[in-house]
Amino acid sequence: MSGIVSYGSYIPKYRIRPEEIARVWGEDAEKIKNGIYVISKSVPSPDEDVATISVEAARNALKRRPINPKHIGAIYIGSESHPYAVKPTATIVASALGADFNLFSADYEFACKAGTAGMQNVKAMVDAGNISYGIAIGSDTSQGAPGDVLEYTASAGGTAFLIGGEDVIAEINHTASVTSDTPDFWRREGQPYPTHGERFTGEPAYFKHTRAAAARIMEMAGTKPEDYDYAVFHQPNGKFPTRVAKILGFREEQYKDGLLTPVIGNTYSGAMMTGLSAILDKAKSGDRILAVSFGSGAGSDGFDITVTDAIGKMDRHAAPTIQDMLDNVKWVDYSIYAKFKKKIVVGENIA
Amino acid sequence: MGELSRFWRESDHRYRLVAHKCGNCDRVYFPPRDVCPTCHRESVGKMEPIDLSGKGEVVSYTVVHEAPTPFTRQKPYILAIIKLDEGPSLTGQIVDSDPEEVDMGKRVHSVFRKVAEDGKSGIIQYGYKFVLD
Ligand SMILES: [Zn+2]
Numbered sequence: 001m002s003g004i005v006s007y008g009s010y011i012p013k014y015r016i017r018p019e020e021i022a023r024v025w026g027e028d029a030e031k032i033k034n035g036i037y038v039i040s041k042s043v044p045s046p047d048e049d050v051a052t053i054s055v056e057a058a059r060n061a062l063k064r065r066p067i068n069p070k071h072i073g074a075i076y077i078g079s080e081s082h083p084y085a086v087k088p089t090a091t092i093v094a095s096a097l098g099a100d101f102n103l104f105s106a107d108y109e110f111a112c113k114a115g116t117a118g119m120q121n122v123k124a125m126v127d128a129g130n131i132s133y134g135i136a137i138g139s140d141t142s143q144g145a146p147g148d149v150l151e152y153t154a155s156a157g158g159t160a161f162l163i164g165g166e167d168v169i170a171e172i173n174h175t176a177s178v179t180s181d182t183p184d185f186w187r188r189e190g191q192p193y194p195t196h197g198e199r200f201t202g203e204p205a206y207f208k209h210t211r212a213a214a215a216r217i218m219e220m221a222g223t224k225p226e227d228y229d230y231a232v233f234h235q236p237n238g239k240f241p242t243r244v245a246k247i248l249g250f251r252e253e254q255y256k257d258g259l260l261t262p263v264i265g266n267t268y269s270g271a272m273m274t275g276l277s278a279i280l281d282k283a284k285s286g287d288r289i290l291a292v293s294f295g296s297g298a299g300s301d302g303f304d305i306t307v308t309d310a311i312g313k314m315d316r317h318a319a320p321t322i323q324d325m326l327d328n329v330k331w332v333d334y335s336i337y338a339k340f341k342k343k344i345v346v347g348e349n350i351a
Numbered sequence: 352m353g354e355l356s357r358f359w360r361e362s363d364h365r366y367r368l369v370a371h372k373c374g375n376c377d378r379v380y381f382p383p384r385d386v387c388p389t390c391h392r393e394s395v396g397k398m399e400p401i402d403l404s405g406k407g408e409v410v411s412y413t414v415v416h417e418a419p420t421p422f423t424r425q426k427p428y429i430l431a432i433i434k435l436d437e438g439p440s441l442t443g444q445i446v447d448s449d450p451e452e453v454d455m456g457k458r459v460h461s462v463f464r465k466v467a468e469d470g471k472s473g474i475i476q477y478g479y480k481f482v483l484d
Pocket of ligand 1: 373374375376377378387388389390391394
């Protein structure tokens with residue numbers, strides 16, 4: 001059965017704490033931390049963007065499973081912060097990996113679930129016999145308006161899954177999606193920062209879609225929450241995934257390993273996929289994983305996954321694990337953060 | 352547009368550290384060369400592209416305080432000569448470290464980063480930089 005042949009992630013090295021953001025905007029840091037369950041978030045360096053993060057994540061996947069890059073048949077990249085409005089990130093990544101000229105590729109966009117939509121697409125192409133391997137990437141350098149609550153969580157990072165039909169370390173048994181037109185979060189063309197439709201953020205958007213996709217997957221697989229060793233959900237903050245896990249009947253032991261937003265922030269298209277990457281760093285043969293993404297607008301993609309014997313043969317330390325990237329950090333204050341993220345108006349001799 | 356064409360032509364070596372290896376003497380050249388400067392005519396048609404690992408060590412470095420416009424947000428930045436494990440030496444930026452963390456002999460590996468942006472509407476140039484191991 002088709003599934004994940006290899007995986008790799010990348011989280012920028014810089015971090016900022018909510019206390020530092022709250023200090024600048026005169027907010028109560030404790031109240032914010034208790035509201036969103038986030039203690040730090042990643043910050044991209046000025047020379048990092050979705051293309052560089054995607055390349056690093058994909059290269060990490062190929063370090064764990066060095067296939068000939070000419071055998072990659074498709075590259076799909078999901079993000080809401082592609083570096084260009086017109087000119088694909090996928091072409092840059094393909095060139096950096098040394099992929100073949102004969103290649104299916106595109107950039108995807110569906111708020112935070114565009115990367116998992118790419119996974120479904122690549123899996124379908126493998127199952128249809130169009131390609132032997134494909135890469136799906138979810139990656140973002142998301143922006144929250146200065147002073148907005150999103151500024152405490154909007155972070156940067158990404159994960160790449162090499163998907164194929166042979167030697168899979170994790171079989172994708174089932175996948176399903178739900179979609180509805182919901183005005184919970186959007187960004188108009190040309191606007192630097194997104195807007196959220198407060199009333200729609202929680203129940204009608206995140207919870208409804210995530211719950212529905214999870215329920216649908218468990219119905220298709222004939223499984224119950226207790227059949228899973230791990231569960232991972234989209235994680236816009238630390239609170240929502242914890243609550244949806246409990247509503248669905250999952251225990252903390254099942255969801256804690258895939259919950260990274262409290263320490264790296266919300267990596268948007270990278271969020272659920274990076275949580276899944278952290279699970280694959282630890283998983284053993286036979287482990288079962290429920291993974292559900294969510295994208296505002298709105299929709300959810302669900303996956304029922306079983307880890308195979310092949311994971312035992314993989315050198316997972318051939319690329320940095322999520323824990324490695326959590327251990328190797330540099331802290332910045334708000335001034336440096338504002339400079340890195342181009343949040344300050346500058347003179348003509350500053351790029 | 353001259354700059355745009357040059358970057359596009361050089362994307363294999365800038366993006367992936369593709370070097371040329373002389374089929375006659377096995378020397379590795381980066382940036383790639385069409386003819387081996389040692390073997391001359393003997394090397395014609397024998398220069399093979401190889402992907403460098405990006406692993407190497409710091410031979411020397413300097414801290415740049417007067418940065419050109421594209422690097423102003425990274426000032427001061429570190430420029431180093433790196434000797435790659437496959438033989439060639441090249442100049443590259445060391446990122447994600449403070450100058451006091453860098454030293455001669457330290458191991459580095461290459462990363463893929465933005466090198467320059469042509470204003471707000473021009474092309475973004477990507478390429479290799481280095482981080483400490
Ligand atoms: Zn020669």
